[in-house]
Amino acid sequence: MKAARLLSLLLTALPASALAQAQSAADPTGATAQGDVAVTIYNGGQSLVQDDRQLAMTVGRNRIEFPDVSARIRPETVNLSGPGLAIVEQNFDYDLLSPDKLMDKAVGQEVTLVRTNPATGAETRERAKVLAANGGIVLQIGTRIEVLRDDGLPVRVVFDRVPPNLRARPTLSVTVQADRAGTVPARLSYLTPNLGWTADYVALFDAAKGAMDMQGWVTLTNNTGTTFTDAKTILVAGNPANGGGRTNWWQASGGAGNGAIDQAGTESGPREQLGDYYLYPLAARTTIANAQQKQVSFLDVKGAPARATYEYVNGWLASSSEPMSASSVLKFSTSKDGGLGDQLPAGTIRVYMRDARGNPQFIGENSIDHTPMGSSMALRTGEAFDVKVRPTVEQRTRKGGSRWETKMRYTLTNARAQPVTIDLAQQGLWGDTRVTAQSLGGQSLEGKRVSADRMEWSVPVPANGTVDLSVTFDSRY
Numbered sequence: 378m379k380a381a382r383l384l385s386l387l388l389t390a391l392p393a394s395a396l397a398q399a400q401s402a403a404d405p406t407g408a409t410a411q412g413d414v415a416v417t418i419y420n421g422g423q424s425l426v427q428d429d430r431q432l433a434m435t436v437g438r439n440r441i442e443f444p445d446v447s448a449r450i451r452p453e454t455v456n457l458s459g460p461g462l463a464i465v466e467q468n469f470d471y472d473l474l475s476p477d478k479l480m481d482k483a484v485g486q487e488v489t490l491v492r493t494n495p496a497t498g499a500e501t502r503e504r505a506k507v508l509a510a511n512g513g514i515v516l517q518i519g520t521r522i523e524v525l526r527d528d529g530l531p532v533r534v535v536f537d538r539v540p541p542n543l544r545a546r547p548t549l550s551v552t553v554q555a556d557r558a559g560t561v562p563a564r565l566s567y568l569t570p571n572l573g574w575t576a577d578y579v580a581l582f583d584a585a586k587g588a589m590d591m592q593g594w595v596t597l598t599n600n601t602g603t604t605f606t607d608a609k610t611i612l613v614a615g616n617p618a619n620g621g622g623r624t625n626w627w628q629a630s631g632g633a634g635n636g637a638i639d640q641a642g643t644e645s646g647p648r649e650q651l652g653d654y655y656l657y658p659l660a661a662r663t664t665i666a667n668a669q670q671k672q673v674s675f676l677d678v679k680g681a682p683a684r685a686t687y688e689y690v691n692g693w694l695a696s697s698s699e700p701m702s703a704s705s706v707l708k709f710s711t712s713k714d715g716g717l718g719d720q721l722p723a724g725t726i727r728v729y730m731r732d733a734r735g736n737p738q739f740i741g742e743n744s745i746d747h748t749p750m751g752s753s754m755a756l757r758t759g760e761a762f763d764v765k766v767r768p769t770v771e772q773r774t775r776k777g778g779s780r781w782e783t784k785m786r787y788t789l790t791n792a793r794a795q796p797v798t799i800d801l802a803q804q805g806l807w808g809d810t811r812v813t814a815q816s817l818g819g820q821s822l823e824g825k826r827v828s829a830d831r832m833e834w835s836v837p838v839p840a841n842g843t844v845d846l847s848v849t850f851d852s853r854y
Contacts, residue, residue: 642751
């Protein structure tokens, strides 16, 4: 077996005095040593912890220990404030008590080896010096050298004491200068990674009613090594800089979303802001346990207007060798009137519809970026099974100089029993590209220039039908 398992079998005993020493900075009942805790959690896994505690002081220098701080604390961000207090020095002890650490620290020291006779239950004790604990345990017992093996025989190691630099819990020790004696209220604040949050949304879409119900959930994830007990919690939606320097445009990631915002909103709401970030305080205090995910609801909207449509985006005047599926798209608004009525933190929206038996079934998901209130949204949930588009370059002619005429045909097919409308977009148009002709089955159909390099057409396709959209472009290349 692995050495780690061997250690777990061996290191099963500590004298009561050693246990008391290990727990000297913490309540042995397991209760937290934290005071009144407030946690501000940012996107990206960084958080600000503010811990108000009552400290017993004498005049002059005092060494104060703060157990139950984050095991991932950034010590350089620590601030301790209180009346008449000045920090002289601080240390963070993060070498935590464990069987492996105990044995590592015992190298060169003596321990007691306890063996139990499996037949009689009788115990024998020997003093042994730990020579090595690298991948296995090597002991000197009297004049012999012995390697402990996991051979199934009952054996354990008893340590005389816990090394002074091993802690049962992550502990920050601070030396302060106090100008008065007595109990002093103090606030310990620091930044820690590995405590973050994400937003998730569940949408139930009703196509017949043209409406959806939207539930928003916050998922808190704590991997700091410490539980934050009964904490006032504020979530901050936004992306604070973390010292990584300026990002050039060619290095930008493009945000968390996938183009779900059709048009950014311009509405303001009552939600509290902090600089350029929005705050989402939890309604009640909560305990954020270590190695735990916790979900809290923050949005619950019923019957918001929504509609399903199809979308296809073609690249720069390109042909396709075969018909391509249109995207299934759910369109809705975040406006106060006729929408969700809130700012949406970046996250993932999962969409459900009821089947013929009335049971909700999952139909797709996609991510969104931080979204202002009043935005028009187009959430792509998947690819249509029976709605296809095939773009074809019918003719490309040089007109002289660097200008070209390109005749495109877009063939749209619908195998559904109901008519559909496909929002067809031609992407990659240069700013001076002009449309000189456009028609749908011989009838005029006007497109809309939605940006410098994109045009869109709303193309109706009959049930079990096919239509051809013909467009002629005059472009520089």
